[in-house]
Amino acid sequence: MNALQSALAPAADQAQAIDGIWHLMLWICVPMYVLVLIGMAVVILRMRRVAPEFTPATPSDTQISRGLTLWVIVIVAGLIVLTLGSFFVDRRLIPGAQADVNIRITAQQWWWRVEYVSADASQRFMTANELHLPLGKTVHIDLMSGDVIHSFWVPNLSGKRDLIPGRTNTIELTPRQLGTFRGQCAEFCGLQHAKMAMLVFVDNENDFKAWWQRQVQARNELPSDVAKQGEQLFVSSTCAMCHTVRGTTAGSLAGPDLTHLASRHTLAAGALPLNAGSLAAWLADPQQQKPGTNMPTIDLEPDQLNALVAYLLSLK
Amino acid sequence: MSIEQTVNANVKPQTFSDGSPMLASTWSDAPGFWGWLTTIDHKRIGKRYIATAFVFFVLGGLLALAMRTQLIKPENGLMGPDRYNQLFSMHGTSMMFLFAVPIMEAVAVYIVPLMVGTRNIAFPRLNAFSYWVYLFGGVMIWIAFAMNVGPEAGWFSYVPLASSDFSPGKRTDFWAQMITFTEVSALAIAVELVATILKTRAPGMTLARMPLFVWSMLVTSFMVIFAMPAVMLSSSFLIADRLVGTHFYNAAEGGDALLWQHLFWFFGHPEVYIIFLPALGMVSSIVETFSRRPIFARTAMTLALIATGFFAFGLWVHHMFATGLPALGNSFYTAASMVIAIPSGVQIFAWIATIGSGRPYFATPLLFVFGFFAIFVLGGLTGVMLASVPLDLQVHDTYFVVAHFHYVLIGGAVFPLFGAFYYWFPKFTGRMLDETLGKWNFWLFFVGFNVTFFPMHYLGLIGMPRRVYTYPTGLGWDIWNLIATLGGYVIGVSVLIFIVNVVRSLRNGALAGDNPWHAPSLEWATSSPPPSYNFAAIPCVESAVPLWSSREELPALSGVREDRREILLTRATDAEPQITWGMPAPSIWPLVSSFAVTLLFIWSIFDSWGVIWGTLPLAVALTGWFWPRKDDRGLKSEKE
Numbered sequence: 001m002n003a004l005q006s007a008l009a010p011a012a013d014q015a016q017a018i019d020g021i022w023h024l025m026l027w028i029c030v031p032m033y034v035l036v037l038i039g040m041a042v043v044i045l046r047m048r049r050v051a052p053e054f055t056p057a058t059p060s061d062t063q064i065s066r067g068l069t070l071w072v073i074v075i076v077a078g079l080i081v082l083t084l085g086s087f088f089v090d091r092r093l094i095p096g097a098q099a100d101v102n103i104r105i106t107a108q109q110w111w112w113r114v115e116y117v118s119a120d121a122s123q124r125f126m127t128a129n130e131l132h133l134p135l136g137k138t139v140h141i142d143l144m145s146g147d148v149i150h151s152f153w154v155p156n157l158s159g160k161r162d163l164i165p166g167r168t169n170t171i172e173l174t175p176r177q178l179g180t181f182r183g184q185c186a187e188f189c190g191l192q193h194a195k196m197a198m199l200v201f202v203d204n205e206n207d208f209k210a211w212w213q214r215q216v217q218a219r220n221e222l223p224s225d226v227a228k229q230g231e232q233l234f235v236s237s238t239c240a241m242c243h244t245v246r247g248t249t250a251g252s253l254a255g256p257d258l259t260h261l262a263s264r265h266t267l268a269a270g271a272l273p274l275n276a277g278s279l280a281a282w283l284a285d286p287q288q289q290k291p292g293t294n295m296p297t298i299d300l301e302p303d304q305l306n307a308l309v310a311y312l313l314s315l316k
Numbered sequence: 317m318s319i320e321q322t323v324n325a326n327v328k329p330q331t332f333s334d335g336s337p338m339l340a341s342t343w344s345d346a347p348g349f350w351g352w353l354t355t356i357d358h359k360r361i362g363k364r365y366i367a368t369a370f371v372f373f374v375l376g377g378l379l380a381l382a383m384r385t386q387l388i389k390p391e392n393g394l395m396g397p398d399r400y401n402q403l404f405s406m407h408g409t410s411m412m413f414l415f416a417v418p419i420m421e422a423v424a425v426y427i428v429p430l431m432v433g434t435r436n437i438a439f440p441r442l443n444a445f446s447y448w449v450y451l452f453g454g455v456m457i458w459i460a461f462a463m464n465v466g467p468e469a470g471w472f473s474y475v476p477l478a479s480s481d482f483s484p485g486k487r488t489d490f491w492a493q494m495i496t497f498t499e500v501s502a503l504a505i506a507v508e509l510v511a512t513i514l515k516t517r518a519p520g521m522t523l524a525r526m527p528l529f530v531w532s533m534l535v536t537s538f539m540v541i542f543a544m545p546a547v548m549l550s551s552s553f554l555i556a557d558r559l560v561g562t563h564f565y566n567a568a569e570g571g572d573a574l575l576w577q578h579l580f581w582f583f584g585h586p587e588v589y590i591i592f593l594p595a596l597g598m599v600s601s602i603v604e605t606f607s608r609r610p611i612f613a614r615t616a617m618t619l620a621l622i623a624t625g626f627f628a629f630g631l632w633v634h635h636m637f638a639t640g641l642p643a644l645g646n647s648f649y650t651a652a653s654m655v656i657a658i659p660s661g662v663q664i665f666a667w668i669a670t671i672g673s674g675r676p677y678f679a680t681p682l683l684f685v686f687g688f689f690a691i692f693v694l695g696g697l698t699g700v701m702l703a704s705v706p707l708d709l710q711v712h713d714t715y716f717v718v719a720h721f722h723y724v725l726i727g728g729a730v731f732p733l734f735g736a737f738y739y740w741f742p743k744f745t746g747r748m749l750d751e752t753l754g755k756w757n758f759w760l761f762f763v764g765f766n767v768t769f770f771p772m773h774y775l776g777l778i779g780m781p782r783r784v785y786t787y788p789t790g791l792g793w794d795i796w797n798l799i800a801t802l803g804g805y806v807i808g809v810s811v812l813i814f815i816v817n818v819v820r821s822l823r824n825g826a827l828a829g830d831n832p833w834h835a836p837s838l839e840w841a842t843s844s845p846p847p848s849y850n851f852a853a854i855p856c857v858e859s860a861v862p863l864w865s866s867r868e869e870l871p872a873l874s875g876v877r878e879d880r881r882e883i884l885l886t887r888a889t890d891a892e893p894q895i896t897w898g899m900p901a902p903s904i905w906p907l908v909s910s911f912a913v914t915l916l917f918i919w920s921i922f923d924s925w926g927v928i929w930g931t932l933p934l935a936v937a938l939t940g941w942f943w944p945r946k947d948d949r950g951l952k953s954e955k956e
Contacts, residue, residue: 005779005791007710018706025707029697036664036693040686043672056864057609059673064612068665075661079654079700086650086704093706094643109482148477149573151638151713155779159709162639164574165476166567169640182791186713186781187638188470190477191397194784270788291396 004182007155011177011202014093014158021089028078093158095172099140103131107143107150107163107185109294110192111256111269116212125216126244128256129269131200133175134208143169148190154183154200162187175202182270191292197270218247219259223314230311238298239308245315255295261315268293280309332872333830333843335852339878343435343849345902354902356440357848361447362426363744368451369419375458376410377811379403384768384804387797390789400785401468402487406461408471409491412587413498414454416729417540420594421505423736424533426744428509430839430846431527433518433855435883436899438511439504441906441941446504448910453497456918460490467491470783472584473554475565475576480558489558489921495551496917499544506540509533514888518838519873520857521891527837527860528604528611531618532597535625536590542629543586550579560924574639581632589628591725593621595732596663599685602732602739603667605835606682607674610861613666620659627656637708646705653703660696664689679833680754684735687762691727695720698773713783716776722769734761734814741818742832746844747825753817757810764806771796836861841870854884857891905941912937 003009010016102117114127133139143152145163152171153160161171185196203211222228234240235250242255265274271290272278281288283305286295300308345351345360355361383403386394395403429437437443460466465487469478478488513534517526526534553564554576563569565576604611611617633641633649668689676682698720702708711717734757741749775796780787787793831840840863842851853872859865873893876882881899886892912934919926 007777007779015710018710021704021707022701022710025701025704029700033694033697036668036689039665039668039672040689043668043676044686046672047676047678055608055675056861057607057673057675059609061612061673064669064673067669068613068616068662071665072658072662075658079657082700082704083651083654086706087647089704089706090643090647090650093709148482149474153781155710159706160638160712161709164567164639166573167640182779184779184781188474188477188713188783190469190482191401193781194397194786291398 003156004180005155005184009156011175011179011181012157013174013176014172015156016176017089017092018159021085024085025082028082032075032078093172095140095170096138098138099172100137101134101139102142103139104142104144105152105163106146107152107189107196108146109148109190110185110196110290110292112152112196112198113146113253113256116215123212123216125212125259126257127215127260127264129198129266130264131198132208132211133173133200133202134205135175135178135202137174137205139173139175141171141173143171149187150185150189150196151187152183153186154181154198156181157183157200160186178202178204184270192271192290195269195271195290197266199265199270214263215260219245219315222311224310226307226310227314228311230307230309233304233307234311238296242295258312258315262313263316268295276309276313279312280305283308332841332851332853332855332870333847335847335849336878339849339852340847342878342881343847345848351902353907354904356436356444356900356902356906358425358429358437358440358443359846359848359850361443362422365422365425365447365450366419366744368447368454369415369422372410372414372454373419374811374815376407376415377808379407379410381804381808383407384801386785387787388801389798390787390794392786395785397785398468401470401783402461402464402466404783405467405470405491406457409457409467409494410454411725412471412591413494414450414457416591416725417502417587418450418498419733420536420591420729421502421509423598423733423740424509424529424536424594425505427740427839428530428533429512429516430743430842430850431530431837432513432516432521433838433841433851433857434512434516435850436881437508438516439508441900441903442504443508444903445906445910446501446508448907449497449504449913450501452910452914453494453501453917456497456914457490457494460487465490467494472580473576474580475554475557475573476567478554479565486921489555492551492555492558493917493921495547497914499548499551500913502540503544506537506544509537510541513537515885516883517886517891518855518857519884519886519891519893521838521862521886523889524615525857525860525862527597528600528614528617528621529594529597529837532593532600532621535621536593539586539590539593539625539628543583543590546579547583547587550576550583553579555920559920574636577636577639578632581635582629585632585635586625586628588721588724589624591729593624595688595729595736596621596624598732598736598739599667599688601835601837602681602685602735603670604861605739605833606679606685607671607676608834609670609674610836610864611666612670612673613662614860616662617666620662623659624656627652627659631656631703634703634708637705638712643705650703650705654700657696657700664693679738680749680751680758681735681739681833683755683758684731684738687758688727688731688735691723691731691762691765695723695727699724711776713781714776715772715780715782718782719769719772719776722765722772726765726769731761734758737814739833740839741821742828743839743844743846745822745825746828747821748828748832749821749825750817753813753820757813757817760806760810760813764803764808764810767803768800768807769803771799775800831863836864838862903941905937909934909937909941 010019104115104117106113112129116125118124143161143163145165150163151160157173161169179202181200183198235248240250242252244251244257246259267274267282268290285297286293287297345355386392468487469483513530556562557564563571565571565573567573631649631653634653637646738749738754778792780793828844830843838855853874856871876884876896882896885894885897887894916930919930
């Protein structure tokens, strides 16, 4: 079984609790189903091949009525157990008052804007389509939408929660297992609903802090002249109308923050892996790669394209 | 009682299908094409309703096969997201609005008047009108789809995705107006059925003796009357938001996106039971007939139907657990959703007990009932799982849910419907469907269905969301999608066999006779197919299984006039005769009125003034419809 995006491989307290209710369900529902199948099998096996001539039966139903009463009692008992079980597990999913890490996610067609929140303004930053979470800490994520209804769902960590325009929902996650998990929008949100994924990395505390410290910084020094040309092009062309690269004049919030793009693993909310080839293909014709995306196709000369790719890949 | 002055009880006719020439000429339609257009005979309208709904079933099924073909492998390039989104929107729309609800009502339009022993459905012109409106609505949305303006925001059209900001163009407007068409027609039938069932039952058919199928249609019709206004309201708000700039759903202007979901699911959940309850009635009819004993625990079965209909209105929020509503409220809807399992469990027990304690014989209808047990119970149990808030949060909007509701809707409604088809086909046509093809039809459907949908439970649990036009490889989904697609083709073959069976049997099927299954209810007392007047005399009922009672022949009432379209009205509870009622004659005006309504609805998509000016032709048509005319009450003797 592949455990990258699976409710059957819980890696956080919340998903673990839900997994418990899933097993309780199986323990009650499977025997009930088997009982019905046995009843059916008995009836079918006792059936004899007879002609359709009519001889009406008038059996006494007293015995069967007792069976019916018993059956209803069994059903009601099962339902009571399941209702109570659901009730208590549901209470465990409700966010508590305090969290160690606060994150705000705003879903857009078709990507995730991620803001790590801190009381210290210098410690806040924005990124997109990837989350890093510290192992064993309580994380609160405020969920909002910039356009239509989306749904945040990382099955290994917890159940889903909708992002609805005009509302803020909060989900609590307490990851208990290091590793990489995948999540995906779970509410139909238009053309590219299928390609609106995110990766979640559960790190140990030191890695998490180191990652945070890198992310709050402005873009790093550019390693080459080509990259510098790329930045020149970036800030002077259409790119800067939607994107931010901290440390440059590009500061628009319409699209994902690209300050540390090269530290991420995918492009366009999981639509493509992040490497030079796919980045070039994406810049050359986004509509080919993810039809309907809000990223426009821009006419680029080959050397311009190369410069942009070099620039973006240097944003570690 | 005054009725006794006009009606002489207990006169036995030779047979119920052997009426006088006067009776036949009173109830017959005009010959030829004109008669086809003007008919208000519930049997002719019922048949065309069934055929039309079946066509939409096949079309919706073909869309499903196209979707499954797209998903046969990861990153498949057969179609792009725009095409795929239209396909699943049209699949859901066709199956829910154009197939499932209409076909259940269609079967009822045909069978219920016969089952209660009357000569036509109440408000027969409204019935004809309802069919035409439904047909035009269905044809409109399919033409729109063919012209690339089909719906794209799903059969549920959540706002703000369905608002003009995110779904510009006319696609969603056509969808919303299709809702208006189908709801008008569904409401019309619901009113007719309630009136037919409560007021035109054969003398002696008390509520306690009413067949369970009729009971299920009574409950269903009341549900339609209470549920449909919610979706008409929500789709009208949507149309207003889109076309005249209101802000019912616009959070930025003080509206609320969740209002749509509440209104839609307040209709949408009962809708599932509107589809499912008639199927339960069909199962009861089939089980009773083939077990050759009266159904076990009739009273409990009736109460189970009523309870299901009642609870159905108290659990719509279980479609909205992920939206972040207050937790205590959600817990209430968990409990309410689970309670549904009790009446369903009672019925499953009672059917199996009926078969077990009767003298059952096997034929295709019963085979479909066993398929129904096996599939529906599994779907019901996954329904219990979905009622649990935490578990629902994991599997909501995944393939687990796709599996669940196909188990419930195909297992719980389509299997009984196919069984009912094999069961009532002889009554519709006078000929039997072929049993060998029937068994092939069943087994391919049963196996194909499980191969398609069972793996989807697992797919949902391992993370595959619904409504995705493609998926990446490497998540463990590939093999299960491949299997599901192959199963889908098997279902396609099975439906093809069914069509072949129907076409062949229509021409060469064995002649059925009045009552080939030795069934107990009144529709089998008359010929197959029944004459235009259904019954030569009004049958009288003395038990819940009238054709199984020990008498040689059913007692019958005469005295209902034969020289005009007259039926007997009886009291709602105990079916004591009250009065005779003259029914309207065939008319072209229902068709003309439905043209006018269609004009109004489609005009309003393009121009909001269409709502105003479109009422003028409609007013003319309705004036024509209700203009008092001497022959409206069909008084043949006075004319001649």
